[in-house]
Amino acid sequence: MRTILIFSFVLVSGITWSQSLTSKNKKAVKMYEEARVLMGQRDFDKAYDKLQLAIERDPGFAEAYLRLATIYRIQFNDSMQYWCYQQVVDKYHDAPRFAGSWYSLGEHAFKQGYYEDALKYLNKYMELTSETGRYASNAKLMIDNSHFAIEYKTNDFQFNPRPLPAIINQFKQQYFPVLTADQKTLLFVRRQGDEDILKCEKDSIGNWSSPVSISDTINSKYNEGTCSISADGRMLVFTSCMGRQGFGSCDLYVSYKTGDTWSVPENMGGTINSSAWDSQPSLSADGRTLYFVSNRRGGYGLRDIYVSHKDDEGNWLKPENIGPDINTPFDDISPFIHPNGQRLYFASDGRLGFGGFDIYFSDKDKEEGWSAPVNFGYPINTHDDEVSMYISSDGTKGFYSHEEKDGLSIHSTLYEIDIPPKLQIAHKSSYVYGNVVEADTDKPLKASVSLIDLNTNEASQVVHSDSVTGNYLIVLTEGSDYGLFAEKQGYLYKSENFSLDKKLLNPVIVNFKLERVKVGSSVVLNNIFFAFDSYSLTPQSKTELNKVLSFLNANKSIKIEIAGYTDNLGSEKYNMVLSRNRAKAVYDYLVEGGVPKAKLSFKGYGASNFLNSNDSEEGRIKNRRIEFKISK
Template sequence: MMMRNVLTVLTIFFFTSQAVGQNPNLSTQDKKALKYYQEASALLRRVQYPEAIDPLRKALDRDQNFIEAWQALGLSYFKTGKLDQAIECYEKPIEIDKESVRVPRSYFTLADLYFQKEEYQKAVDFANLYIENRQNETANIKTLQTIIQNSEYILEAIKEPLPYNIKPLPGQANYFKQQYFPVLTVDQQSLIYTGRNRDENIYISRLGENGDWGMPSPISNNINTDLNEGACTISADGRILIFTSCQGRRGFGSCDLYITYKEGNDWAVPENLGIDVNSSSWDVQPTLSADGRTLYFVSDRPGGLGKKDIWKSSKGEDDKWSSPVNIGAPVNTSLDEISPFIHVNGESLYFASKGHAGMGGFDIFMSEVNDGIWSEPTNLGYPLNDRYDQVSLYISSGGEKGYYTIERVVNGEWRSVLHSFDVPPQFRVKRRSVFTIGHVIDKGTRKFLGADIKIFDQSNSELISKVKSDAVTGEYTIVLTEGNEYGLYVEKRGYLFADYSFNVNKIENFNSDNLEIELQSIKEGVSMVLNNIYFEFDSFELKKESYSELQTVYEFLKANRNVSIEIQGYTDDKGTKQYNEALSENRAKSVYQYLLDKKVPPRMLSYKGLGAQNFISPNDTDENRAKNRRIEFVIKKLDN
């Protein structure tokens, strides 16, 4: 489950076939040199690279122009991590006979070796030399073109390092030798990640008042076991968690995704996401939308563009997950894409890839979705990306702060350290998000309530997200993305729904103070203002922004068949009494007719226009007058 930081190593089997003596047309006639070479060949076939060095040296003592022996010795040094010696060996055939048909094999490996040594111009030069000499070798040329692409990208990127200001997380977050795949709750007060002690488990660390992260503790005994748990994601409210488990749990494939829900302070026993999401393949590294209803994850199942691709599943109105779909190009490529992170705005995807131009190995990229189409991925640049693998990051709701893991070998051991960084402006999300936290409360008893909370885009009445308040604490978290007007509806059986509207033009102008929501139990005589009903000016024609509210009223009546309501229309104090009464009645009738058209039984509905009376605000400003121009409904009858 942990992604090791290993350098890109090109396959050099076509060297091995020469080195192990399968080609009789060798470049030496010295019989003793051939004997030593054949001895080394047997060792190379058994991948005994250190042992092959001595006989190859002896072969070269006999014949310094033995090209295949130099290349085999280079292979032995290459496989034992001695890159400088390997380079010397692979360069020897070029000195011996630049025109030899055997020399391009040196060009091929030297391109990779110099890339690993971060001598990128030499890597490009040798790659081009090979391509010039072996233009018909498509597979090898494709590999070298990747080296050229990455080298040229790096040469430009390192000229102007970006101001990432990368720092290890302060405090105790980096308690283990290895910790990775960080995610945070939307308020950035709780850090959840995979920590490796004897096995992998999920831990939580909380931010202290001094800005340091506290000692990590296991997230829950219901989640962590003696098996491996890791690579998790959490909804914005911190109440839905999906994680990866690869050993021991009963599942469908080598690694499966599991889900658990938090109620109060306790996490439920995890459940396998099921065959609708998991497969017989490798299903890992989940990332959830803010409301926990859209899931991206990595799988190597059939039907993808590469071996490892990013897939997507959504939860429907029936709360069942859809069959996953591959998100396709340009995000996924013929190579590997892993560790996706979907920002809380639901539009900005960050992921690691080997298939796009980068620094080599896995680099982190970002892509934005618009009307279902993903933009061409952008590399996040140097020094966030470097010659090591970069995977698994989290970006804050405002898009300015990020968190990720840096892995290195320290004193012969792999160490994984969590870091934070500043996101340069060009890599921040196009649309930022803001969150607000509050509670849902019974207006009469003051008890906390578990309720459904729906958020609609008012411009098209599209459902944006759906969350629940905690049944024990009543707490909820909603996330709103700038550039939209939203309608928010809070529903619970046995209660009138509550409605609100938010204009999030710029998050700097949004009041994110806690919103305490009171629900009124259904009783005869109680009423509520329909805050999201809008009409054209001086008209009773319903505006499209009203449809989310109208749909919510319809669903309320559908769920409460024992209720009869009166729809009441009101105006402000401008205009004549006769005009205001007529306008208010026609507006109330428009709502009444909409509900009739939705097949609400007529016995449940009536309407009345009351004109300029029962003001809820003084008629002294345009804003207050707008509040008085309203539609209400009153519970007129409640059948047992």
């Protein structure tokens, strides 16, 4: 809930100076009046001495304690400030004119996480005050939050929070951790003078490297703050404030990585950025949806979460406010969209919680929008500010920053936690990764790599392998059958298929070697499926068949032979007939798709040209296949 700063002891105490003072001691009143004048002149040291003398002459002088509390507040001496308020309520327990002291004590107790004390003080304030404005409203919010905190603090989930290694937490302030999908690269923001984005790498035995600047191209003499990195680590969206030419006080910028080099950052433009404050980005796993925070006009609160999507041409669409299911009249910040694209984590000080900013999550429903946000719970959320959360693809680990305040000083630490089963995502994710190279030379290729959900024949994601390394990475969601295709102009495309089991979320490795288009080249169509002991094509084959159609349309001068093969089970005659019929089924589909018959031929080869041993079912599956060969 929102922390209220009180700048006037007059407002805090709830008194007006037309009322008579509580002291009748003339010397005490004289010292008090002199202190009041000195405070108006901002001579707080002399005013302090006068107030101490006034209290010595009259220990029951309430107004002197309140003036003294104001000086302690200016000095950031919390303990003495609230000692002064305690003196007032002890001496004038039921006086409505001093109800504000009860409020101040209650607010202080709430901010320290002493919820039972906060209830005692704030309920007394509500009993005494006739005020119905901002302070009464804030008191009611703190009362509601205290009840919530007392109830839910008993639901102590076993998060096992632990600071990240000291080599990472070596600065006074480090916050907003984000990781790549493989959890091998950690980025975070360090505030040390200006803000910079730092990078750590995890080695093969799990140790983190010392933080270094992500890139001199990205970090500058200005502020580079909160950032989000795509799942494959090759697209970075970050915040930059005060210095770069932009649209507002803070803008969002984007940079792309090729090999080990980051491109010169580009402002994301007036479609995304506004004349206001735009910050705290979170990219979806495929880099096509962007969540961020803005205080632009037209929102529901002070800072709201917005979302933008890329169109088919790769242009960002006008951002939309994510709506009142998430945004409140206060501050809603630090969004993180899980790699599964279905759960949003964010921080808010406008909801029932433990105080300050708490972390919440909400699940996306295609028909009903966002679910009611759920407080992430204690001990992750506390009376201090928790302002960021990253959850691993499999939903079992979390990373966040925790702030602690001491007067003007703020210290923040990065933590790792275990996510309790009750709070884990319903649809977990993993990833497929590998590289694409030229078959003859092993030269890395920049190729299109597309992931197809074979249950729907729809493209889940399309990425490009790195032109320098050939590497790619795509996030997967559990419980689906996938086809994976690598394509590049002038080369035969390659395909693979696999399933992501709900119980086994290990990353999948698929490497591609692409052959140039030439006579004699062949490719296995790994996503052609037939019913058992049949030559009827299954619906899941449609994607691969359409890939062949596209390939032939792009290479109109070539002719191909469609070849069918079986394993060694069954008679030679039976296998020859089955392989021929399956090859013809593919031939017929392509002809129906508009390919001239003159460009096509088909042949069954039966149980021959084995790719693997027939001693295992896995090997026999590989041998039962359809290939096409370039014959001219």
